[in-house]
Amino acid sequence: MTQRERQIMDLLRKNPMLPQAEIAQRLGITRSSVGVHLANLSKKGYILGKGYVLAEEEERYVVGIGAANIDLMGKSREKLVMEDSNPGCISTSVGGVTHNICENAARMGCSVKLITVIGDDLYGQKIRHECETAGIDTSGFMVAEHASSSTYLSLHDADGEMALALSDMRVLQQMSVEFLKARYRMLAGASVIVMDAGLPEEILRYVCETYGGTIPVFIDPVSTSYARKLVGGMAGCHTFKPNRIETEIIAGMKIDGPASLRAACKKLIGQGLSRIMVSMGKEGCYCMDRSGRAMRVRGEPVQNVVNATGAGDAFVGGLVYAQLQGLSEEETMLFSTAAARMAIAHQNTINPNISAQSVWDTVSRDRLVVEQE
Numbered sequence: 001m002t003q004r005e006r007q008i009m010d011l012l013r014k015n016p017m018l019p020q021a022e023i024a025q026r027l028g029i030t031r032s033s034v035g036v037h038l039a040n041l042s043k044k045g046y047i048l049g050k051g052y053v054l055a056e057e058e059e060r061y062v063v064g065i066g067a068a069n070i071d072l073m074g075k076s077r078e079k080l081v082m083e084d085s086n087p088g089c090i091s092t093s094v095g096g097v098t099h100n101i102c103e104n105a106a107r108m109g110c111s112v113k114l115i116t117v118i119g120d121d122l123y124g125q126k127i128r129h130e131c132e133t134a135g136i137d138t139s140g141f142m143v144a145e146h147a148s149s150s151t152y153l154s155l156h157d158a159d160g161e162m163a164l165a166l167s168d169m170r171v172l173q174q175m176s177v178e179f180l181k182a183r184y185r186m187l188a189g190a191s192v193i194v195m196d197a198g199l200p201e202e203i204l205r206y207v208c209e210t211y212g213g214t215i216p217v218f219i220d221p222v223s224t225s226y227a228r229k230l231v232g233g234m235a236g237c238h239t240f241k242p243n244r245i246e247t248e249i250i251a252g253m254k255i256d257g258p259a260s261l262r263a264a265c266k267k268l269i270g271q272g273l274s275r276i277m278v279s280m281g282k283e284g285c286y287c288m289d290r291s292g293r294a295m296r297v298r299g300e301p302v303q304n305v306v307n308a309t310g311a312g313d314a315f316v317g318g319l320v321y322a323q324l325q326g327l328s329e330e331e332t333m334l335f336s337t338a339a340a341r342m343a344i345a346h347q348n349t350i351n352p353n354i355s356a357q358s359v360w361d362t363v364s365r366d367r368l369v370v371e372q373e
Contacts, residue, residue, distance in 0.1 A: 005041055039138060102194075117144055175199065196220045216323055218241070219237050234271040258373070269289075297369070307344060338360070
């Protein structure tokens, strides 16, 4: 046991219900650091689940179920020459849609737990370390023996445009319903559950059927190929966040204007959704709830688009924050849209400067307003 871990244990012996924020304040360290130390104490067997775990369960928290992977990005110095070695720069970061949503939410101040599958390799160790550093609870991780962690490889031309990408998410398919059943306590205590459609279909169905009646379940379809899993299977999903093309696939109809967009959303709401948020690129986001009320956020045009890759993940992170905070539908739209705008203004997929306060500042700066459609 390290010296810092001993200090934390001394505090918990005096008050097993002590919140992480209070531990951080007393020791003069960040809450995310406290989360890392507590996770280590749990792994070492010093925290067995009584007292302190009960305190954690009283918190409002989100559970993310889905991908966490290593992103490898290569950018050529000059125009790419195929079938040859190109000098350039290669960067490594932790990504995956559900991971990105969870990290955005954690940076906004939410209590976050992530359930995912990693391999027993160096990449898996990096994923866990980066999550814990960001304040994400990794006690729900599954480690697949003799398997490679999920990896996404992209190759970009000198101008930044992607020329080719390859994803290896096979390890995520090892997650099973039985594995989730063993984490019933964590899931049943959640205030929000968020998933990406890269999960096996039986996982998506199980979570929606088991928890969708009592806990808001959010789903991000991720891509057009994954979206096809959700055709006719939206029952139990509270909030769905597709783009226009994904909406067309799942609704089974072409969207070529406001009328067809509204019709497609009404069709999906009719399948059991409480609300649908359709990202429309530069046109913002279109939202419809169960009552048929529709709205869209308007604001000043974004002038500093640097990297649009993480906009959708930040948007859903904002939805999670709004749900935990009990914000109104209008406030939810404003906050989530501002989070997406912050994401595209930074070169990283996750803007390291994002926080609840910086997002609200963006709402004011960009003069965002909600208009009824």
